[in-house]
Amino acid sequence: MKPSTKAVLWVLWIIGAVVGGAGVFNRFATGHADANYGSYIVWGLWVSAYIYYIGLSAGAFLLSSLIYVFGVKRLERVGKMALLVAIITLCMALLSIFFDLGREWRAYRVMTSPNFSSMMGWMVWLYTAYFLLLVAELWFALRPDLARWAARTDWRGAVGRLIARTNGPLSKAQEEDAHGWLRWLGTFGVPLAFTFHGGVGALLGTVEARSYWHTPLMPILFLVGALLSGGALMTFAVAAFWPNRDEAWRGTVRLLGKVVLGLIAFDLLLEWAEISIPLWYGVGHEADLMRRVLFGEYWYAFWIVHLLIGAVIPVCLLLFRGRSPFAVGLAGFLVVCTFLAVRLNMVVPGLVDPNLHELQNAFTDHRLVFYYFPSFFEVQVTLAMVAMGCAMFYLGYKFLPLTDERRTA
Amino acid sequence: TASKLSGRPGDSDPTGPQTIRDIPEMSTVPKGEQADPLVRMQEELRRALAKPVEQRRWIMVIDTRKCVGCHACTVACIAENKLPPGVVYRPVLQTEIGTYPNLAMRFTPRPCMQCDKPPCVPVCPVKATWKRPDGITAVDYDKCIGCGYCITACPYNARTRDLGENYTDGTPALQPYEQTPNYEYGKAWSRTTHDSPVGNARKCQFCVHRLDQGLLPQCVTTCIARANYFGDANDPDALVNEKAASPNAMRLLEEKGTKPSVVYLT
Amino acid sequence: MKPTSSASPVSRRSFLGNGAFLGGAFAALLKANEEEVFGANGGTAPRILNNGRPDVPYDLNDAENIVYSVCMNCNTGCGIKAKIHNGVLTKIDGSAYNPWALFPHLPMSTAPHEAARVDGALCPKGQAGLQNLYDPYRIRKVLKRAGKRGENKWLTIDFDKAVTEIVEGGKLFANVPGEENRHVEGLRSLMALRDDKVAKEMAADVKAIWDEKDATKKKDLVAAFKTKHAAHLDKLIDPEHPDFGPRNNQFTMSWGRLKGGRDWFMKRFGSAFGTTNLHGHTTVCQGSLYFTCKAISEQYLGGSFADGKKFYWQSDLENARFVLFVGANLFEGNYGPTNRTVRLTENLANGQTKIAVVDPRFSKLASKAWKWLPIKPGEDGALAMAVIRWMLEHERFDRKFLANANKAAATASGELSWTNATWLVKLDAKTAEPGPFVRAAEVGLATPEKRTDTTEKGPVEYEEKFLLVMKDGKPVAFDPKDTRNAVTGDLFVDTALADGTKVKSGLQILKEAAFEKTVEEWCQIAGLESADVVAVARELTSHGKRASVDIHRGVSQHTNGFYNVFAWMTVNMLLGNYDWKGGMSAASTYGFDGAKGGPFDLTKTPGKITPFGISLIRHDVDYSKTTIFAGYPAKRNWYPLASDVYEEIIPSIGEAYPYPIKALFFYMGSPCYALPAGHTNIEVLADVNKLPLFFTSDVTVGTTSMYADYIFPDLTFLERWEFHGSHPNMTVKVQPVRQPVVGPIPETCKVFGQEAPICFESLLMALGEKLGLKAFGKNAIGEGLDLVRPEDFYLRAVADIAAGEKPEMADAVPDAGEKEIELFLKARRHLPKTVFDAARWKSLVGDKLWPKVVYVLNRGGRFQEHARAYKGDQLGNPYGKLLCLYQEKTAKNRYAGTGRHYSGIARYLPQADYSGAPLDKLAAGGELQMITHRTITATKSRTIGNYWLRPIMPENSILVSARDATRLGLQDGDKVKVTSATNPEGVWDLRNGTKKPMVGTVKVTQGIRPGVTSFALGWGHWATGATDITVDGQVIKGDPRRASGVHANAAMWTDPSLRHNTCLLDPVGGSVSFYDTAVKLVKV
């Protein structure tokens, strides 16, 4: 990376961290006062971001499982990075939802007072399991490399000894063992990732009260979305941050690009179903909602942000510049960045139109409106999550043998 | 009513003989046909409270032909339950029908329906909300984590989110009327400490703290049109049942299958 | 987490260190109010929820935590129970003892601890009422102007100092640039005439001047006056015009909402000061409704008409079968939502009652109506004429009732009241215009008799000349007051008497007025389908006496208001429904001043200086008799039939007509906000040359008080005393008592050595003390009866209410038992000594009356039992007097604008300005006729700080019919500026370079007559907490929520014939015109 680029990135990160940090401070100092969600639009940017991050996590994880479970060798080199990204985005997700809770310090009660009928409960338990699994898997994935570091006297040695819990390289058997664990964990993780992310979809989909959400397609849509956004993120990460810019890297990026292209196509197909079915005859509540999404006040979120920047341009890039890692990386970047809009367009429209229409004018204050646009404060906190994620990634990238080629190269 | 959906933690609801309330008769208050229905219905509460909680089932009838859309119920509820900005238990919906000069107006006050099949209950990840034996859907603010899921699940938007604000925020001084605790569920919930109910999902609870004292819900007592009837569905002699059994009775969003305990006369 | 919210006020408190505002008043209170206050139900099983948190007792319905009082968030005055928790008013509900809040109300015999358990109803404003008490923008100290008038720069100032400055005058504003050398004349100097004997003599001499018809002789009388009173001429405003009265008149006391008790203080001060200028706000409210009914209720006394009551009638909804509501907004406003709605909705639902509504706007009331008649605003008179014509044509009126010519006839036919419909009216020999009633003795049909009559002003000796009816074609002389010889007359008479005098019966004259146009033509004027009108008329005449017309502001607040009201009240006379169940009812109250009996006679004012002279608003006097008569038109209007002409007060000061005013005190009114074209008032108030001294009593820095030199804080209705009185629709006899429910928010002051809250009464008493007025202080109420604290009056007045009006206390309330007295004390345990002192209170009324006083206060007033509201099919508290279907007194007076006689009969008049000219010129360029209305959550100035009400209607809107919206290219949500011919800029000119544009949000609706636009009252404030002000150099930030919405009164037309300094007005009844302006909505 050019020093100038680096400097720019650093400056951006610092700005993000400072502005975002101020938001987080504000969240602790004044609670939800400066947020724009309220009683009717009860979920806003943070919940959307949560779903978005969790999708990234699931996507990244599933990508990693292609390697560890299904043994897709061509992608093997990105495995550890994918796992790390999965953990980081999961952390971002959990923090986002933590901030959204009204009484966040009681979140533990989901464990101590479980309600087995609650889709949200299931989701929490599942991602808790998933989190543990991710940590374990990453440990096993990194352990051989870390163990190799352990003997060194520099900081790498310290990191290696600390995490790998050994003083020297692992034996072949031990490495095999780790590999085995990886496969097992991954195998267990795949359905887990499927269920919990499908579960996030179901969390919305099961709510009969919100006809916009209440579609059986919801879990599938979420899964595909997760794969797409997670895949795109990995594509971008690999394209941008991989240290050895060699042919193998180019091959990996190209492959990832193809995967992303396929997923975009599949995602669009599902979206077509989602949109065209209620809209076909144009009658009914859902049609109205859909029209509002497509042609309402925030039409640009769908057409410009999602469709144009998040789909059409990436597809063009992938189709016509698919061999250029830069173009593929850019495509991934665009997909990732714009996917938050897709999530917002999923969460918020479900809430904007009450079943009892006249509620819109019955009793209105800034919390009792069926209108939502994220406040600066909400953006700040979201930014803080991104900054935190970047920092974690940077630390991992810097201090963990993520891209250590020795074993795979 | 303790359906599979209820998710009801039995230990939250006192039941049995200890829930019988002996409300003294108001001997100097004239009753009978001529009395204000508020007097009659308050008298009927005594009968209901003489039974243990599991033998009562509270219902409300709102006669929209009588309702004049004054919002007194909305405000009385806010005042009684010290609701902050963003929280409302009983907004009144106003519908204008027709074109000039053939017009009509309909007013629909919307408390919590205290559904017999409440979709808001099973969604709660921490069992902080449940259906009480007397039919009221309760929230334990001390348990609720404020995730908002139940809020999305109520088809009537009857749940709102207490985000800790005050009506007099930003004025020269916060005022005592929103600093005094409210009495929901017979407990003191103070906002000054920013403890629950701040951060929680909040909803109409049929003024169960007043019912427990033999007092009618505040939205019923303040209604300038006497459009509200309230009482025990299990008491055949209660005025509310007389009203509920009308050919013009309907419930809101019946198609959602929630089986509301609030009946509208149209 | 948000910091504990108790932390935030701390910082704010410090910025309000001066303590002028409410900030900080609760520091101690709040601390104490945490959970510790609740005695937790330690140990016992949880009652409702078992979650580890202790239960707390719900004690809000315990009698010992309740003080009964009266709401005044609007003037309806519903009975309230104030629920107090640890000294904080935490909840307000309707009082079960009070007929407004419970129907029927609990009898007074109900034990207080049981009544405490029954919560009655209240409208949303009543529920939010405590937000007036606890309003962060309340003032606690006296504010003195530190900048130009209206600049909103203030200094807090010691109460005593402020009072001294006002009394003594001086260079009071030397610190204000431009006023360094302005000497302000104080009240002491204005109170020039202090000798009542002189005042009385002068008054008599002025009357003689007025009664002299010959102009030269009048001049001589003036000269004689000057000689006779040479020693006192310096005490007159203008010796050339002795009928301007003393310089005392240059102090004007005015008010908006003044209720019983406080009116006693106001009038007491006025008469002790000797000013004739005490003027209220009636004409902005519904003046012509009051003054037409006053004219209808004039009684034949002393040979002419006197003793008309300023009051009106409304329908008894409880028993009505059909009601035609005209311009009455029951569910959203009126007197009022709480009491009237409950008496109507059940009857509507069960089919007993049917209603029709005449209103250009589809009101909530209209939504329950069988028929809605969206009338063209201002044409109610035409509609009434259509109905009258139809009734007369179809013989659908109460012949029997109308035939009764005197009380005896009424009694004989089972009626309680009667009309003069059959009395013969003399027609002018030349013009054939109806004039006075024929006096039988003058046409040789009776011999005059010397008699004495007692009027309110005392006994009058006169010559009874008898009146005349035609009975079966033969003239019959009769005595209208005769209770033994029943006289009935022919209804329609148009003939000449034997001596050639042309006469008509009143009903005949009415018929001719109604027959000037066909029903069809009348309906065309009113903009209605005649088929609808006829259907309504048929229904109205199908229920006997249980049908009525109930009218309110929509009828009266027009330039033709007086005659609109007259016409509809005439319809009620045709129905014969007065004093009948389901018909017209009038208010009935227990007196508090002992005028009609009671232990304390509170009617006397020691040291009274008999006021005389023309009042600033020129009321109750005949222009042509005065020394400033200069032909027609007069410079400004004169009001022989009306009083409390709000729109005249400040513009008359501005024009110094009839004379300049030096000092103005304003209490609880905001003419700048309330009046149509109220900005014209700002222009005068902001000018220290036009009005040298201006002080007010207010609870916040209000939209008018912001122009004052001094603002004295006041107690809100929840901290003070008053006797709220009743409204015509209330059929039981009542006297609701307002009493302090919590301690005062304002600081205290010392008056007569007593510590009391700074408030209206303290202010007047302090001024009285400083001026040395005998009406206040030691022995002011009577020998040994001091008036040194507000309670000194109020407690004795309550004793009068409790004792009743009958001798020997035959009508007294029972004694409160010992337990009740204990309860009384306990329920007031939170009150500070500055407002509650049990021992002193008891000593004020004596041991014997004390238990009765407690009995009344424990119930928030005195209320007759519901059963006694009716006797058979009639009202138990009837009006029971003559109703003037033809008004002699009215007919004798003239329009000051034209010199023409007023009509003595109901008739249709088109809208006109003061000079009588039509309004077409103003209308040019206007697109929509603007009206205004109430909405249930708002009153003028008191609800804007009721934050609980804000979300129901955060801002008002400008209603535009869907048709007009298309025509004018307007859409829902458009921001538009309201402009008109007399305010093309569409702004409130607040002076000092500030202009507030009248910009509102369009709401497109089906629910308004096309061509009409309306806005709800209560938004668009420029003070009352809406804007930043500076106190002691610190800025107190306004609350944008309180500035929301639009108040379009400034767009309402000003009168071109009054130099555009006054709104359009009804020259007879005094009403201002609220509904006759054409506006243009300009998109912004």
Ligand SMILES: Nc1nc2c(c(=O)[nH]1)N[C@H]1C(S)=C(S)[C@@H](COP(=O)(O)OP(=O)(O)OC[C@H]3O[C@@H](n4cnc5c(=O)[nH]c(N)nc54)[C@H](O)[C@@H]3O)O[C@H]1N2
């Ligand atoms: N557009 C429009 N304008 C209207 C009407 C309408 O329908 N539409 N209606 C009219 C009618 S009916 C009326 S009655 C008038 C009323 O008009 P006003 O009698 O002038 O009354 P408000 O405008 O309410 O003024 C009340 C003033 O008193 C102050 N105040 C409030 N409470 C207290 C208190 O407890 N003590 C003291 N000392 N001061 C207090 C307020 O701050 C405010 O300055 O408004 C009229 N104006």
Ligand SMILES: Nc1nc2c(c(=O)[nH]1)N[C@H]1C(S)=C(S)[C@@H](COP(=O)(O)OP(=O)(O)OC[C@H]3O[C@@H](n4cnc5c(=O)[nH]c(N)nc54)[C@H](O)[C@@H]3O)O[C@H]1N2
């Ligand atoms: N919410 C609330 N209630 C109040 C008050 C308040 O401020 N707020 N104030 C109290 C006071 S002071 C008063 S005086 C009363 C007033 O009580 P009302 O007079 O009953 O109330 P308004 O809304 O002023 O009534 C005017 C009605 O007349 C209609 N109208 C307008 N122009 C015309 C017309 O030309 N012809 C006819 N037929 N109708 C017309 C309006 O649309 C409106 O519905 O309310 C009292 N109650």
Ligand code: SF4
């Ligand atoms: S109305 Fe809503 S909150 Fe109330 S019980 Fe039904 S679903 Fe739950």
Ligand code: SF4
């Ligand atoms: S907001 Fe509270 S009550 Fe509602 S689902 Fe979440 S935890 Fe349960």
Ligand code: SF4
């Ligand atoms: S029953 Fe009680 S809590 Fe429910 S809406 Fe009525 S007043 Fe509010």
Ligand code: SF4
């Ligand atoms: S208080 Fe009664 S009349 Fe008013 S809105 Fe509520 S239900 Fe309707």
Ligand code: SF4
């Ligand atoms: S109508 Fe409402 S605001 Fe007016 S006095 Fe009654 S309760 Fe108070």
Ligand SMILES: [Mo]
């Ligand atoms: Mo009024």
